[in-house]
Amino acid sequence: MPPVFDYEKCIGCGTCEELCPGDVIYMKQSDDGPEPYLRYPDECWHCGSCRQDCPEEAVTILFPPDMLSI
């Protein structure tokens, strides 16, 4: 499900969580600090805001099989 986060690049700034229009992305604590995760993947509109505004280019969009195959 899009978006996919690259935790090597992510600095845990929370921009994606703040700007997601659907309240789909949340932050959680990991051993390396805060990191984003998709709490409601089914509710993503694929608007791409998280990717566009990520300061570290840590977000890629990967479409799920249902959307690519039907």
Add this chain to the structure above:
Amino acid sequence: MDIHELTTDVLIVGGGLAGTNAAMGAAENGADVVIADKGAIERSGDIGGGVDHFMAFLNQDPEWDTREAFLGYVDKVGRGTGHLDIIESVYCAELNAAIERMARIGNPLTQPDGTFYRTRSMGQPGTYWINFNGKRLKPRLGKAVRDLGCRVLDKVMMVDLLTRDGAVAGGIGFHIRSGDFYRVRAKATVISTGNSNRLYENPRINPFNTWLCPFDTGDGQIMAFKAGAALSNMEYMRMTLLPKGFAAPGFNALVGMGGRFLNGLGEYFMEKNHPMGNRAPRYDVVYQALQEIRMGHGPLFIDCRHLREEDLAHLRASLGYDKDTLPDYFEQRGENLRTNPVEITVSEGMQAGPTEVTGSGIKIDRESASTVPGLFACGDACDHNRCVHGAVAGGYKAGKSAAAHALGMKASPEAPDAVAREEVDRFMAPMGRSTGYPQRQIEDALRKIMAEHVGPMRSENGIQMGIRKLKRLEGSLDQMKATDLHELMRTHETRSLLLIGQMMATAALYRTESRNKPYHHRLDYPETDQENWSGLVVLRKEGERIVCEFEPVSTR
């Protein structure tokens, strides 16, 4: 959980394209402004991720590029679904300022060389679409709103309006992360919450895979209706054509550039069936597509293989302006515009304006005022704005009018009582239920009922059956449970959607003709009756009932 009491001149409910322009209109005309949105105003609403088109006449051609010619176009495609004098006031008169404002905030409608890139589709007499790069339009608008000193309530869902002596006096809402309540007392309130996009069964399985923003659920329209405001054009179920698996906007660019609609038999069906061919009004294109599918002529495609290399290059470069992730989708699906037609299908239905120039929702006048004192509306939440151009021009107009109303009031309305604990508890109730149903279960049933009984083919018996089923489902609204604040937000959305569905069904039953098929297609009244039905079906609340009244629109 805290309760915050705020006082302002103008409260704006919904911070999308219309709402941010309304905030600018109010603040630049001297009002103190509070603006609330379920998301963050930098990326919320239909064009949060970007947009690529804006409809305008620019006086570059005396035949079709004038205000008069544009109104003639509205008259022709609108077919009596809007008052021309209102459109002239909330759009035409605001257009120059809107174009100037876009440049002023750093997102001009022009290309880097200063010219307008213009294309034509949807029944236009000339190239009314301006193609532009709006990928950062919302972040720029958000900054402009904050720079003007507006107080921004991000992640606050407004759930009700405050009223006093028959006038709207602000609103109440909660923060979807903290659960804090906000009670905003305002001299004027603007509703800009968009249309309703999660209302019909979705042909791509997931109800959030919608053409327009799935978080637009008619909340503001319902708040306005409960406060006594009239709504109109609610019978129209809008649809469009989309890539098969992804409800992405962006196809207007393909058609504007010269894309051709193709059926499974290898026929260019729009060229065969409509005098304007692929550039026919959107409702005609969708109607013909549905007919092709019903006749077994699917699958359907859009064909761009014939386009010149320079046009294809422009498309490739600009397709992601309207939907940032559409190029990724094409790439991952293996689509190539040069070598293959792209499979398309008819979208989900939605409660939205019957054309690109007439809307659906809160009934407004020439000053963007609703029928209730102190309440204004703009963008897709109202009946005389539509699309990007309507939201930018009409949004500012509504903000300006709201500021004039607020600043013209001799005294502030009396201070409202502090938020009563019971009032908060009422909105939080789903959180306290240990038994009950998830909102998704109620919403899935709603979408099914709407698609089967209030869909693209309607009849008296079917709509009446739909109304009975919706009534039964309404009885389940108070059994929705939420395990967190996010789900609480969704339960309120479900509630709005169901009431929107009831209004659509009521208006669809009342209008005993067909208009802008398939948006309102009555199988038992298949003809358009221009003599008796050119005008708006206006809905009002009378006690607990929805009452319809017909308001004629004069056409030329």
